[in-house]
Amino acid sequence: MSAETQAESFENSHVLDPAATADSQETINKEIGDIHAAYRQGVEAGGSEETQPRIDFAPYRSSLLRHPTKDLHHVDPETIELWSPAFGHRDVHALESDLTIQHNGEPIGERIIVQGKVLDGDGRPVRGQLVEIWQANAAGRYVHKRDQHPAPIDPNFTGVGRCITGDDGSYKFTTIKPAPYPWKNHHNAWRPAHIHFSLFGTDFTQRMITQMYFPGDPLFSLDPIYQSITDQKARDRLVATYDHSITSHEWNTGYNWDIVLTGSNRTWMEDEDAE
Amino acid sequence: MTEATTKLVATPGQTIGPFYGYALPFEKGHELVHRAHPGSIRLHGVVTDGHGEPIPDSMLEIWQADEHGKISRQDGSLVRDDHTFTGWGRVAVDNVGHYTFTTVNPGPTEEGKAPFILLTVFARGLLNRLFTRIYLPEDAEALANDPLLSSLPEERRRTLIAEREANGDLRFDIRLQGDNETVFLSYPGA
Numbered sequence: 001m002s003a004e005t006q007a008e009s010f011e012n013s014h015v016l017d018p019a020a021t022a023d024s025q026e027t028i029n030k031e032i033g034d035i036h037a038a039y040r041q042g043v044e045a046g047g048s049e050e051t052q053p054r055i056d057f058a059p060y061r062s063s064l065l066r067h068p069t070k071d072l073h074h075v076d077p078e079t080i081e082l083w084s085p086a087f088g089h090r091d092v093h094a095l096e097s098d099l100t101i102q103h104n105g106e107p108i109g110e111r112i113i114v115q116g117k118v119l120d121g122d123g124r125p126v127r128g129q130l131v132e133i134w135q136a137n138a139a140g141r142y143v144h145k146r147d148q149h150p151a152p153i154d155p156n157f158t159g160v161g162r163c164i165t166g167d168d169g170s171y172k173f174t175t176i177k178p179a180p181y182p183w184k185n186h187h188n189a190w191r192p193a194h195i196h197f198s199l200f201g202t203d204f205t206q207r208m209i210t211q212m213y214f215p216g217d218p219l220f221s222l223d224p225i226y227q228s229i230t231d232q233k234a235r236d237r238l239v240a241t242y243d244h245s246i247t248s249h250e251w252n253t254g255y256n257w258d259i260v261l262t263g264s265n266r267t268w269m270e271d272e273d274a275e
Numbered sequence: 276m277t278e279a280t281t282k283l284v285a286t287p288g289q290t291i292g293p294f295y296g297y298a299l300p301f302e303k304g305h306e307l308v309h310r311a312h313p314g315s316i317r318l319h320g321v322v323t324d325g326h327g328e329p330i331p332d333s334m335l336e337i338w339q340a341d342e343h344g345k346i347s348r349q350d351g352s353l354v355r356d357d358h359t360f361t362g363w364g365r366v367a368v369d370n371v372g373h374y375t376f377t378t379v380n381p382g383p384t385e386e387g388k389a390p391f392i393l394l395t396v397f398a399r400g401l402l403n404r405l406f407t408r409i410y411l412p413e414d415a416e417a418l419a420n421d422p423l424l425s426s427l428p429e430e431r432r433r434t435l436i437a438e439r440e441a442n443g444d445l446r447f448d449i450r451l452q453g454d455n456e457t458v459f460l461s462y463p464g465a
């Protein structure tokens with residue numbers, strides 16, 4: 001909490017419920033709706049479609065002072081920017097992709113497999129690269145000291161996994177379906193259930209962190225982080241697909257989610273491509 | 276460059292959120308070299324918001340060449356055996372927004388090129404990661420010839436050049452917004 005926020009809450013100390021001063025969901029919905037409507041008008045008038053979140057998105061209150069106000073400066077990547085750090089099985093043990101076996105007992109919740117491929121913008125598989133995930137448990141609680149949500153911690157679930165992609169860019173995690181959780185953006189704010197993903201490409205300029213969501217979540221339209229992506233087609237790219245072929249008999253349900261990184265700018269040698 | 280006929284649309288990014296601390300930072304993640312490594316330096320600074328307040332929940336990654344300008348292809352970043360230089364580091368800032376990496380000054384990757392360290396910024400409240408470059412301050416001629424730096428007005432250009440401290444350490448502050456806002460970069464295909 002910044003000094004300023006602290007001073008503010010001190011001055012307002014006669015207000016017993018801090019949430020009583022917070023914006024309502026209706027206020028947030030209206031702000032999101034106005035931004036989206038303006039975006040759609042722009043597209044209809046011939047403006048280009050957006051594929052990434054806005055970084056200046058006021059309904060997500062924490063973004064107000066944390067986004068650059070100047071345009072990103074376009075640059076042609078050079079040298080180090082055309083390469084990525086290498087990771088391998090020295091870095092990540094094969095068992096780290098199963099989040100349900102990290103403790104002595106079975107974690108509580110719906111056991112799921114989440115799998116898919118990491119591809120670059122030209123459809124090339126991103127091979128042998130690091131994928132990291134972290135998530136809340138089946139009650140919506142993170143194993144993190146700053147998470148004060150009074151939902152139970154599961155002694156059999158940490159919620160952290162890693163893997164190295166296969167030759168076809170594939171990744172696969174066994175985990176527990178996370179629950180939605182409350183946060184303090186506005187009064188009665190809840191995040192849709194999600195898994196955080198951290199990804200590397202062949203070029204460091206492809207580095208990204210994102211969140212995977214589950215199909216049909218009723219909280220989508222209420223969530224300013226998800227809605228910071230103004231384009232519906234782009235938002236849909238963060239939603240996994242239920243896939244019954246990943247589901248296994250009396251054991252787990254399954255989801256598929258492919259991830260596309262921005263285009264590689266490296267000069268690809270034919271043999272490298274086919275390697 | 277191959278004919279860049281981009282066929283797939285990139286997946287959107289999202290904020291790192293507040294709860295990455297138990298998942299992403301790892302032991303010695305900020306030590307690209309051991310502190311006893313000859314020529315090791317500290318690269319440090321503060322991440323601040325639009326009011327100039329430190330941001331306590333930001334995570335940074337750097338990626339750089341070694342002191343000879345060689346780009347490492349070695350794995351082992353996450354295990355940190357203290358002698359493999361992998362060129363990559365990760366650190367969570369502390370409660371006052373301060374970060375420290377232990378690394379080496381990167382050499383020029385090509386003769387006459389201005390050496391720089393690539394930096395990626397993640398934070399709660401930041402909806403997508405940001406990229407920037409940390410240039411070493413010494414080679415005035417290379418800096419003057421650098422295509423990125425020479426395309427910027429002086430007050431913006433300054434934000435990309437680290438300050439060399441008396442003991443040889445590098446200081447580089449990151450201002451997400453406001454006065455002296457750091458120049459952040461976008462790349463083709465993004």
Ligand SMILES: [Fe+2]
Nearest residue numbers: 194196292294
């Ligand atoms: Fe989360």
